[in-house]
Amino acid sequence: MDYLYDGTFEGLLTCVHHHYYTEKADGIFTKGVYQPSLLNGYMEVETDEMKATTVYEAIEKKISTYDLRRIYRVFLSSDSDKEMKILRYLVLGFRKGSAVSMLHGDPVVYDIESLEKKVGREKERMLQFVRFSVMANDVLYARIEPDHDVVELTAHHFCDRYRNDPFIIHDVKRNKALVAFQGQWYISHFEDRDIPDVSADEKEYRRLWKNYFDNIAIKERTNPRCQKNFMPVRYWKNLTEVNFS
Amino acid sequence: MEAIMEKLKILADSAKYDVSCSTSGVGRRNNGRIGNAHAAGICHSWSADGRCISLLKVLFTNKCAYDCEYCINRRSNDFPRASFEPDEIARLTIEFYRRNYIEGLFLSSAVEKSPDYTAERILEALRLLRYKYGFAGYIHAKIIPGVSQEILHQIGLVADRLSVNIEMPNSESLALFAPQKKPKQIFAPMRQITNTLIERNSLVGPGTMFKGKDINSPENYLGVQQISSETKSFRALSTNAGRETFAPAGQTTQMIIGAGGESDKNILTTSENLYHAFKMKRVYYSAYIPVVKSDILPDISTAPPLAREHRIYQADWLLRFYGFSVGELFNSGDENLDPDLDPKVTWALRNLDKFPIEVNKAPYEMLLRIPGVGAVSAKRIVRQRRVSAVKFDDLKKMGVVVKRAKYFITCVGRYYGERRFEPDTIKNSILQMENGLQLSMFDNNWKALEAGARQEKLSAAGVI
Ligand code: SF4
Numbered sequence: 001m002d003y004l005y006d007g008t009f010e011g012l013l014t015c016v017h018h019h020y021y022t023e024k025a026d027g028i029f030t031k032g033v034y035q036p037s038l039l040n041g042y043m044e045v046e047t048d049e050m051k052a053t054t055v056y057e058a059i060e061k062k063i064s065t066y067d068l069r070r071i072y073r074v075f076l077s078s079d080s081d082k083e084m085k086i087l088r089y090l091v092l093g094f095r096k097g098s099a100v101s102m103l104h105g106d107p108v109v110y111d112i113e114s115l116e117k118k119v120g121r122e123k124e125r126m127l128q129f130v131r132f133s134v135m136a137n138d139v140l141y142a143r144i145e146p147d148h149d150v151v152e153l154t155a156h157h158f159c160d161r162y163r164n165d166p167f168i169i170h171d172v173k174r175n176k177a178l179v180a181f182q183g184q185w186y187i188s189h190f191e192d193r194d195i196p197d198v199s200a201d202e203k204e205y206r207r208l209w210k211n212y213f214d215n216i217a218i219k220e221r222t223n224p225r226c227q228k229n230f231m232p233v234r235y236w237k238n239l240t241e242v243n244f245s
Numbered sequence: 246m247e248a249i250m251e252k253l254k255i256l257a258d259s260a261k262y263d264v265s266c267s268t269s270g271v272g273r274r275n276n277g278r279i280g281n282a283h284a285a286g287i288c289h290s291w292s293a294d295g296r297c298i299s300l301l302k303v304l305f306t307n308k309c310a311y312d313c314e315y316c317i318n319r320r321s322n323d324f325p326r327a328s329f330e331p332d333e334i335a336r337l338t339i340e341f342y343r344r345n346y347i348e349g350l351f352l353s354s355a356v357e358k359s360p361d362y363t364a365e366r367i368l369e370a371l372r373l374l375r376y377k378y379g380f381a382g383y384i385h386a387k388i389i390p391g392v393s394q395e396i397l398h399q400i401g402l403v404a405d406r407l408s409v410n411i412e413m414p415n416s417e418s419l420a421l422f423a424p425q426k427k428p429k430q431i432f433a434p435m436r437q438i439t440n441t442l443i444e445r446n447s448l449v450g451p452g453t454m455f456k457g458k459d460i461n462s463p464e465n466y467l468g469v470q471q472i473s474s475e476t477k478s479f480r481a482l483s484t485n486a487g488r489e490t491f492a493p494a495g496q497t498t499q500m501i502i503g504a505g506g507e508s509d510k511n512i513l514t515t516s517e518n519l520y521h522a523f524k525m526k527r528v529y530y531s532a533y534i535p536v537v538k539s540d541i542l543p544d545i546s547t548a549p550p551l552a553r554e555h556r557i558y559q560a561d562w563l564l565r566f567y568g569f570s571v572g573e574l575f576n577s578g579d580e581n582l583d584p585d586l587d588p589k590v591t592w593a594l595r596n597l598d599k600f601p602i603e604v605n606k607a608p609y610e611m612l613l614r615i616p617g618v619g620a621v622s623a624k625r626i627v628r629q630r631r632v633s634a635v636k637f638d639d640l641k642k643m644g645v646v647v648k649r650a651k652y653f654i655t656c657v658g659r660y661y662g663e664r665r666f667e668p669d670t671i672k673n674s675i676l677q678m679e680n681g682l683q684l685s686m687f688d689n690n691w692k693a694l695e696a697g698a699r700q701e702k703l704s705a706a707g708v709i
Contacts, residue, residue: 230291
């Protein structure tokens, strides 16, 4: 049986519930991108808060809070098969308990580990590569286009860094944004037309930074390969220092 | 703005040959109005030479009254000059920081008028940054040799890390290349920093060199320090004297490689002395890039000795983390490290009588000395063999570089190196292996090779 769900985390937990109590899932897909398969029948899973909560608490109790957080991070990845990978991990987890995360040799665990690593790495990269602009009313605004849906994972770090500055990190690809002020944050729908006006001296500081960036390199040691290795070109689009014109 | 642009251009240009730019060593939540310090350090960008940009690295001024032979800013060099105003540098830092361009400030300086005149202006800039702008991010301040105790102390109270550059590995070179800097003016502030850290029970020391030893005990106090009356009264006045931090990320220094005629042994002996005397966190090395014409320095067309710098970093790592002494690294009477092999391998080949080492029996300190075994894998070996014998196939999973280590170990009594156990055969196999690796990973272009190797050295992995 193929499941079609709404793409939310609660929706996925509801699917896990159905896998145990209705009929086993052969595939889990987001509605809208699903190509009906000839082999399996399919059913639409409606997100059910009660069922999701049951699964949520069962994971906490029978596996661990650590693994709950872990599958959430994996859920944020853009891997096309993440739902089934999570399901297989949970099935194994309900059998092995909190020891599941130690079974490094098991391919089911390995899948989760490698997706988690990808998401974690991109989150770290966002802490490095997010570039804010100071907007007219002193709001900080940044554009990002990460491969995985990591914007909310950056909240902790930036809320501490900018405790007194309101800031917005806008995931342009997903039309959403992290909006935060004084340690409080939420995720909201966000589009280009919502962007506040830029402050008067913003351009000047961008220019100063670009100028600094170009100047600090030692000519005798030029090494573009090394540079691109650490700073993959796909992130350059939103980097002030390589993009300012 | 145009004026600042010009200053930034000149003063960043003058600062870029400084190598130490790590922000690691201090983790702190935002305790000001803006900013925090990430213990692992964050690189925000990489410049075209492949170096990480983490801090805004600038000079406060390059209008230097001194005339150090090797320095682009020396008085006699005809060169554009500029000085920041304290508020300009504070403002620039905070504006860059807000935009997530940087993690903090690395402020160095030439000597304008006198050490104290310059240091006072630096202090003013740092205070503005901390107090007017509420900045809680990372600050690394260079201390100018000859600065007075009071000002040094005040700078330590606002900075995270302090460094006094030693520049040259011995006093003859210092007298020759930096005639206005006297050894005493360099060592006095180093000593003061160490003593202050001991007073505050916060001296950390280099790597694992003093692990298990109480380096903060009063007997490590360096000589008698004359505390001037001003410093005393400041301490008494300050309401939270005991609680405010003094340079929590410790002290470092920097030495230039290849300007004078010093040997590797000379350089590393000086580092070892610095580690023992001042227990500073680390010594940075900077391959000399000829930037000025001089009769006593390498010709302007000389390539910077990057490979040599790399070997010295590896040896330094062995001092700080692997329990080696400089004496051991050079015991065959050589003055320089083997350019072809990493110093740990060279040491092992010279001491083959200690090998092969049985990984299931050797004490931790010996495991650390096996080429291809790092601190992490040595710990894993010790942990696992308590439960069951470590087998050859386990080593790779434990992070051991097996293709290097196999020549030096036995595993449950068996030797796995495919050649005879003799220095020359082992050396040849390792050389072949490394050359093969380098050829496949890099072009035959020395720049790419050296710079890549350089990054490796700066990474936490170091030599294993
Ligand atoms: S004191 Fe010497 S090394 Fe420092 S800036 Fe002046 S000339 Fe250069």
